[in-house]
Amino acid sequence: MTTRTIGVALLGLGNVGGGVVKLLEANAAAIEARLGARLVVRTVVVRDPDKGNRVVDVDRSLLTTDLEAALARPDVDIVCELMGGTTLARTAVLAAIAHKRHVVTANKALLAEHGAEVFTAAEHAGVDVYYEAAVCGGVPIIRVLREGLASDRIEAIHGIVNGTSNYILSTMTETRRPFADILKEAQDLGYAEADPTLDIGGGDAAHKLAILVNLCFGTTVDVHAISTEGIDVVDPIDLGYAEKFGYVIKPLVIARAHGEEADSPIEARVHAALIPNNWLLADVSGAKNAVYVQSYALGPSMYYGAGAGMLPTAMAVVSDMIEISRNMFARAGAHAAPRPRPAVARPLIPLSDIKTQYYLRFGVSDQPGVLGQLMTILGAHGVSIAQVVQDGARGETVGPVWVVVLTHIAREGNVRAALGDIDQLPFVREPARVIRIAGR
Ligand SMILES: NC(=O)c1ccc[n+]([C@@H]2O[C@H](COP(=O)([O-])OP(=O)(O)OC[C@H]3O[C@@H](n4cnc5c(N)ncnc54)[C@H](OP(=O)(O)O)[C@@H]3O)[C@@H](O)[C@H]2O)c1
Structure with missing residues (x-):
């Protein structure tokens, strides 16, 4: 019985593209055993086919700059976009989908900026778009x-x-x-x-x-x-x-x-x-x-x-190819919904309305009454204090002394309003440093 093959076009042979070629070679037997088919790179689109020092040696005859011809090849089932950027990558992915090729991409910028367009096109064309490597590289969080x-x-x-x-x-x-x-x-x-x-x-x-x-x-x-x-x-x-x-x-x-x-x-x-x-x-x-x-x-x-690196990221890309191949064999195609359909638009809470704890570091002159005034203003804005540390006196010549405050949970808008008032006070030597505190 002849082994089935899945044809792959790689768009990009940099860190990730090179890693994909390496991994397909290194794990060829295991991949074939798991999938019951071979993943075969048919063509690789690059900017400069004559570039030296690539991370892997690839048969020169596979390299091309002709994107359209690569996408149109009848022996290509999966197109892997590993170029990066959002302009050519968007054109290439949409063209691949138009040619009814399944797509794997590692490109978070592309999906964050143009995801809705890409997934809608894929749904209409009945092809899959997989993107495990786009978030946290090799960690299979998607x-x-x-x-x-x-x-x-x-x-x-x-x-x-x-x-x-x-x-x-x-x-x-x-x-x-x-x-x-x-x-x-x-x-x-x-x-x-x-x-x-x-x-x-x-x-x-x-x-x-x-x-x-x-x-x-x-x-x-x-x-x-x-x-x-x-x-x-x-x-x-x-x-x-x-x-x-x-x-x-x-x-x-x-x-x-x-x-x-x-x-x-x-x-x-x-x-x-x-x-x-x-x-x-x-x-x-x-x-x-x-x-x-x-x-x-x-x-x-x-x-x-x-979350990055040649082989970890390539691993996520190749696992996506395997998943798509399985869908193809099961004729699941577009049934493998690439991501949830947004049934309803959920409003994003404005930053001023979020509630969390805050770390505040005030750079102030070393003089009496400072701490009291800081606490009074924070309290007036509904920001209550969990812990305070005040630096010892360091003398005016060495710069401000630090008062560091950890707040209880407070509304961001209230904290910012309090800091706006505090930064106007005569003893404040530099704007307050604000870092939010996160917990489970
Ligand atoms: N590196 C990581 O660890 C990592 C992790 C997760 C996700 N990603 C994502 O994976 C993607 C690729 O990253 P990378 O680090 O592999 O990038 P890279 O090393 O810069 O490689 C980019 C590849 O794309 C080719 N390319 C760029 N512009 C082209 C054009 N106009 N026409 C034809 N080919 C073009 C380049 O060709 P030449 O070789 O001829 O210049 C190169 O082979 C990006 O979306 C990135 O965000 C990367």
Whole structure:
């Protein structure tokens, strides 16, 4: 009996594309045994076929710059978009769908920005779009949410989904060196991009959160409406105070349903947060990723592993190819709904209305009565205090002394209003540092 084959077109042969070729070779026998078929790369679209030093050696005759011809090949069943970006990637994915090819992509930016268009086109064409590698690289969180927890109701998720930000904050925590130094070091080591804006500014995490929100809460959120803050607000001073209070600071994505109804509002935000150091997420360090899911029936569960890298990401891509192949063999095709249909649009709670605890660090002159005035203004805005630490006198020449406050749960709008008043006071030497506190 001849072995069945599934033809694959790879769009991109960089880190992930190269990893896919490597993994298909290294695990060929196991994949064939599990699938009962071989996955065969028919063609690879690249920008420059003559580029040297690729991560894998590929038969030169497979390389092409002709995207349209690659998509039209009759021996291609699955198109793997591994180029990145949102312009050509969008055109390529929509064209692949128009050619009735199933699609695998690792591209979170594409799905966060154009997901609705892509999934609608796929549904009409009756093809699958799989995207496990787009969130947390090799950690199979998409499959967990789509399948493992398909019968559950997700209440909240807390995730560490950007390895670069986690690496930087973890290293800052260990060494107490400043953000800029660690970022430079991460760039030199190849852990951070030359332009790190998307990673450290929270944009990459927001793309991933938009995808997670869709899977968890069955609604589409505008990625630009997600409150997104970078990790560059964190100073080694804050890491020291966090430790004193029993916390660590992590780059988090948070999403939560407010109410049990299908149309009840949700909150979604990206920012660095203090988390209790006895929480599982506190141990997710270095470039690792994790998502902590709170769901109605299962309760808490956490998914942890490598959120990027050649082989971990390629593993997720190839597993998607296997899943699509199984759908093809079962003739399930479009029945394998790529993601929930948004039955109702769920409103996003404005940041000013979210309620959480806050870490506030005030830089003030060392003079009597300061603490009392800070407390009075916070109290007047309904912000009550859980803990306070006041630095000893350091003398005017060395700069401000710190008053650090942990609040009870308060409304963000009230905290901001209080800080607006406090920042006007004559003894305030620099604007208050605000970091939200997250807990289970
Ligand atoms: N790297 C990771 O760990 C990781 C993890 C999760 C998800 N992802 C996602 O996976 C995707 C790929 O990432 P990567 O790190 O593999 O990127 P990469 O190393 O920069 O590779 C990009 C590949 O796409 C090709 N390409 C780019 N523009 C092209 C164009 N206009 N026409 C034809 N080919 C083009 C390049 O061709 P040349 O080689 O000829 O330049 C290269 O082979 C991105 O969406 C990324 O967000 C990456």
